[in-house]
Ligand code: OGA
């Protein structure tokens with residue numbers, strides 16, 4: 039059966055239909071990468087991949103970046119386990135609990151990751167949805183005066199280990215400055231590149247103005263008109279372009295298990311204006 043790409047009835051995203059992610063031809067790889075650029079997130083259903091197969095699948099989008107932590111639920115350094123499953127009270131995965139604010143992955147790195155593929159293995163009955171916001175559409179919809187205000191500027195982004203919302207951040211972790219608006223090299227599209235969780239200030243503005251503009255930009259970016267909310271089913275894989283989208287997570291009960299595995303796709307260049 040030929041692979042088809044079916045756009046979602048949403049502000050971004052497409053479903054990839056008729057593909058077994060364990061068995062990708064060079065032609066499928068091209069279909070997937072073209073759809074990744076066009077729709078910014080891709081959804082596959084009913085996939086049953088081993089960790090090794092998930093890593094192989096990720097390679098059709100680019101080089102795989104290592105996880106910071108090796109989880110006993112995988113044992114591999116190229117699989118990031120996202121889970122609230124605990125042993126003796128200690129989480130066996132990363133990002134274990136509940137709601138997470140909007141963010142770009144690894145924006146504190148000089149060369150943040152290009153994307154990721156996340157697969158659901160166990161999901162709670164309710165909540166734990168992942169929200170994806172289209173930053174190409176968000177940038178395009180900004181009023182001209184705001185576009186002018188941020189043109190050519192950079193912002194400081196900070197990673198705080200384990201923090202899931204801006205008010206839970208304590209102390210500064212690794213930091214990096216990046217363009218406030220970045221251009222996606224393959225398409226020339228411009229994408230808004232600030233987020234609630236990690237962006238601290240816009241350089242060259244006084245602190246009050248920087249705060250006010252960041253709040254305005256984040257409110258705009260998170261507007262439901264740019265957002266698709268993914269309700270997971272076991273066997274779903276969602277792939278996101280981490281340059282053109284940011285994501286967040288809704289709350290879920292600590293009494294239910296959630297187990298996800300992720301491969302992280304590296305980039306070959308830092309963000310450009
Ligand atoms: C991630 C992430 C959200 C989720 O993998 O980077 O933010 O739904 N995950 O667990």
Ligand code: MN
Nearest residue numbers: 141142143285
């Ligand atoms: Mn994330």
